[in-house]
Amino acid sequence: MAEIARLAGVDTSTVSRALAGSPRVTKETRALIDKIVHETGYVVNETARHLRGGRANQILVIVSDIAAPFYSDVVQGIVETLAERGINVLLGVTLRQAKREAQLAKQLLTGVVDGIITVTGSIPKPVLSMPGFERKVLAISRAVPHEGVTCVTIDNCAATRQVMQHLHQRGHRRIVYIGGPNYSETYRDRRGAYADFMRENGLAELARMRATDSFNDDADSGFHIMKSILNEGDRPTAVFCATDELAIGAMAAARQADQIIPRDISFFGFDDLKLTPLMSPPLSTVSVPRFEMGRRGAEALFRQVYKDAPSSSKVVLDHRLILRDSVATIV
Amino acid sequence: MAEIARLAGVDTSTVSRALAGSPRVTKETRALIDKIVHETGYVVNETARHLRGGRANQILVIVSDIAAPFYSDVVQGIVETLAERGINVLLGVTLRQAKREAQLAKQLLTGVVDGIITVTGSIPKPVLSMPGFERKVLAISRAVPHEGVTCVTIDNCAATRQVMQHLHQRGHRRIVYIGGPNYSETYRDRRGAYADFMRENGLAELARMRATDSFNDDADSGFHIMKSILNEGDRPTAVFCATDELAIGAMAAARQADQIIPRDISFFGFDDLKLTPLMSPPLSTVSVPRFEMGRRGAEALFRQVYKDAPSSSKVVLDHRLILRDSVATIV
DNA sequence: ATCGCCGATACAACCGATTGCATTGTTGGC
DNA sequence: GCCAACAATGCAATCGGTTGTATCGGCGAT
Incomplete structure (x- = not known):
């Protein structure tokens, strides 16, 4: 900027004001400065600006x-x-x-x-x-x-409730919840709303909640949880997954166990990831903006x-x- | 930092050197400064440091x-x-x-x-x-x-060639290429290697290359391209998709047209996205690190x-x- | 005892802009 | 024709550190 000021024959303060669009510089000076700035390809140093401006x-x-x-x-x-x-x-x-x-x-x-x-x-x-x-x-x-x-x-509570209502209306009672780690408020809310719904509808004894290990909540963990659920016998008719990623993994596990979806088991996801309409079958889910x-x-x-x-x-x-x-x- | 210097009864330059671990400060001074820094919760202003240091x-x-x-x-x-x-x-x-x-x-x-x-x-x-x-x-x-x-x-060329060799060995001749926009060197390479392979193996006339519209290369575009391919008749036995995303969409389109994968049509992807082993069926693809x-x-x-x-x-x-x-x- | 050296610290310039205040010059009013 | 007022610009402090050089004091050597 000192260089620009020198070339324009003015002070750096004038250059600064000209560049900032201050009304306190003449059109001529401004034009001259603009021209020189353009010719030299000068750009302000943002760091200096930040230091001075505090932002x-x-x-x-x-x-x-x-x-x-x-x-x-x-x-x-x-x-x-x-x-x-x-x-x-x-x-x-x-x-x-x-x-x-x-x-x-x-x-x-x-x-x-x-x-x-x-x-x-x-x-x-x-x-x-x-x-x-x-x-x-x-x-x-x-x-x-x-x-x-x-x-x-x-x-999250309202959304979960709606999902559960939907599954319930479709005749499902034996519904399993697959969620992520409970240190996350999101997962706690979804799991809590699931549990509440089951209790309020006299299904407390059928409630089954599974959470992924420690920090994992990706498709792979959904896959493994679903696999273990299928091995336990007493199969659910529907699985509510707290995220689409979990659902994608869980559905893969079900398919691998030769279950036909949704004939043998139904799935509901959460998030509406871009890929879910392309799954096999397209996944019912909650759209999250x-x-x-x-x-x-x-x-x-x-x-x-x-x-x-x-x-x-x-x-x-x-x-x-x-x-x-x-x-x-x-x- | 001036405040720290004042409290320690030294100059800011000494504080700066102490914090930077310079050997030019006594243990005692350093300890005193460290203590005061700790007590006051002082942290350096990175912006000032950047301005001076140029980084x-x-x-x-x-x-x-x-x-x-x-x-x-x-x-x-x-x-x-x-x-x-x-x-x-x-x-x-x-x-x-x-x-x-x-x-x-x-x-x-x-x-x-x-x-x-x-x-x-x-x-x-x-x-x-x-x-x-x-x-x-x-x-x-x-x-x-x-x-x-x-x-x-x-x-990309070598990888594409290997994919094509694999498909060819498995008996596929009528292979379609679905790729993204050709302004991308990646897509040009993959498409070029596909075309070369077809030509070199006397399949030039069977070569069919489709690219997505303008800037799209997501699963949805794969879906639509595949749909139009299926509508054209003269169905391919295999589809080589330049990305897994395209493949996911394309496979969904095939399934929707009641094609059984891979019995009726085979698919090969590219990228090895985390989700591809969970697709239905698990997708053969190229692992990209x-x-x-x-x-x-x-x-x-x-x-x-x-x-x-x-x-x-x-x-x-x-x-x-x-x-x-x-x-x-x-x- | 004096000189020289060295280690520890202080001083001050610098990075590159912004901005309050001072200064200069011009214009208008009376 | 002189003074006030105002517009345009310059001056200099400032943001908060870093670093080359100067200074100070103490100690060892002669």
């Missing part, structure tokens, strides 16, 4: 694993939305290790980012000691156990961090049941 | 769409690797628009990032005018048309940017054929 214009997104389709869709929504607003997205993956999460937290403390969107259901510890962190952090999909932090999610969750979360955090908007407690988006061909009617 | 310790990853499973796996590999080295990853998605790509390029020019990993097969124009950009840019999966830029990829591509690419760029290593032209990783149950033998 990094960057937001950190924390997921446990970007390779999981659910998260990558959410992140896509976030990145698109923030890019439109000139905000960069830093991507952090925790691999479900608290240590990594703590490392990532430093990015906020050291001023590398202005805010954090977490899709893991937890806030890195070091962040909690920051005064006013509530406005700088936002949770998507999984709520975090902290007052004042905005959370964008869906109504993943991109939209990302978009809304990004918008909300943007307003909180850069526009001084207050944080709200919860933003609940709509879900809806997608009925395809994986559920049979029992007569 | 952002950030690298930009450009993909067209993080929601595509192929890309999200590559990105996972990149993020893990760079995190280990203390480098942040900025994620940029182009949605295949040159405009967005150009915007992202600015991050390098303005010093926000020190390097770029592109998985789109192209380098943003503004970057090309940077002297020495070759060392700051690296391509993964798809090569870029620029001398001196390192590219991490696999041998996506995480490893990300890791190796990240390592190489890290060395180039931060360790002054020279750029190499090409890093070719191993692929291998995964034979499952989607290909029948024709007698």
Whole structure:
């Protein structure tokens, strides 16, 4: 910028103002500066701007694993939305290790980012000691156990209830639940709503809930759980999987055991991943607005961090049941 | 830092050196400073450090769409690797628009990032005018048309040839190719190797190549292409899909037309996505080391940017054929 | 006892922009 | 024709660190 100022025969402050579009520079000066900037290919140093301005214009997104389709869709929504607003997205993956999460937290403390969107259901510890962190952090999909932090999610209990009602109406009673690890609020909600429904409908004794090992909730774990269920005898007529990934694995296990879906066993998923209509058979599932969750979360955090908007407690988006061909009617 | 210096009764330069582990500070001073730092919860301002040091310790990853499973796996590999080295990853998605790509390029020019990993097969124009950009840019999966830029990829031609040989040995002659848009070098290579193989084996007249519309290469496009192929009559005995996503869609279309796979039609995919062994039937495919591509690419760029290593032209990783149950033998 | 050397720390410039305030020059009013 | 007011620009401090060089003090050697 000093170079530009020299060439234009003005001070750097004038160049700065000209570039910022301040009304305090003449058209002529502005034109001259613009011309020189164009000729020399000069671009401002964002780092210096950040240092002076105190804003990094960057937001950190924390997921446990970007390779999981659910998260990558959410992140896509976030990145698109923030890019439109000139905000960069830093991507952090925790691999479900608290240590990594703590490392990532430093990015906020050291001023590398202005805010954090977490899709893991937890806030890195070091962040909690920051005064006013509530406005700088936002949770998507999984709520975090902290007052004042905005959370964008869906109504997991209501959705689960609707799924169960559907299965029940179709004549299913012997319904198994396959879910992910219960440290996740999402899975706790879905499992809880399942259990409640079974109890309320006098099916408490038929309720069977299975969760994946420790940290796994991918298709493979669904496959293995389903395999063990099939080996136990006393087969269910329907399986409610807490995610489509689990359902894809579970259906594969059923097919491998020569079960015809849905004739022998029905399946219901959750998420409506892009691939599920192409499964064999197309999977009935709950549509979860993943991109939209990302978009809304990004918008909300943007307003909180850069526009001084207050944080709200919860933003609940709509879900809806997608009925395809994986559920049979029992007569 | 000034505050720390004041409390410790020393100069900021001493604090800086103490924190940096310089041998030029006494144990006592260091201990005192460490204690005060700990008590006050002080953390350095990375932005200031970057301004002075000229390094952002950030690298930009450009993909067209993080929601595509192929890309999200590559990105996972990149993020893990760079995190280990203390480098942040900025994620940029182009949605295949040159405009967005150009915007992202600015991050390098303005010093926000020190390097770029592109998985789109192209380098943003503004970057090309940077002297020495070759060392700051690296391509993964798809090569870029620029001398001196390192590219991490696999041998698409060899892999395609092996697939075709396999299908040929199993008795298939009427083999269709379904690929993505040909502006991508990857798809051109795979299609070219397919065409060559057909010609070299006297099957030139049976060669049929279909590409998806413009920018689409997801499962849905595979579905629609397959549907139109089935409508044309003169059905192929085998379909070679240039990606697993296309294959998943194509298989769904075949099933919907009451074709039994592989009895009526065989399928071969490419990528070995995590879900393909769970398909119905499990898909034969080419294993592509996506995480490893990300890791190796990240390592190489890290060395180039931060360790002054020279750029190499090409890093070719191993692929291998995964034979499952989607290909029948024709007698 | 004095000189020289060395280790520990302080001083100050620097990275590259932004911005409040001072200064300069011009114009308009009376 | 002089002064006030205002528009345009320059000056300099600032953001928060890092680092080359200067300074200070103590100790060993002669």
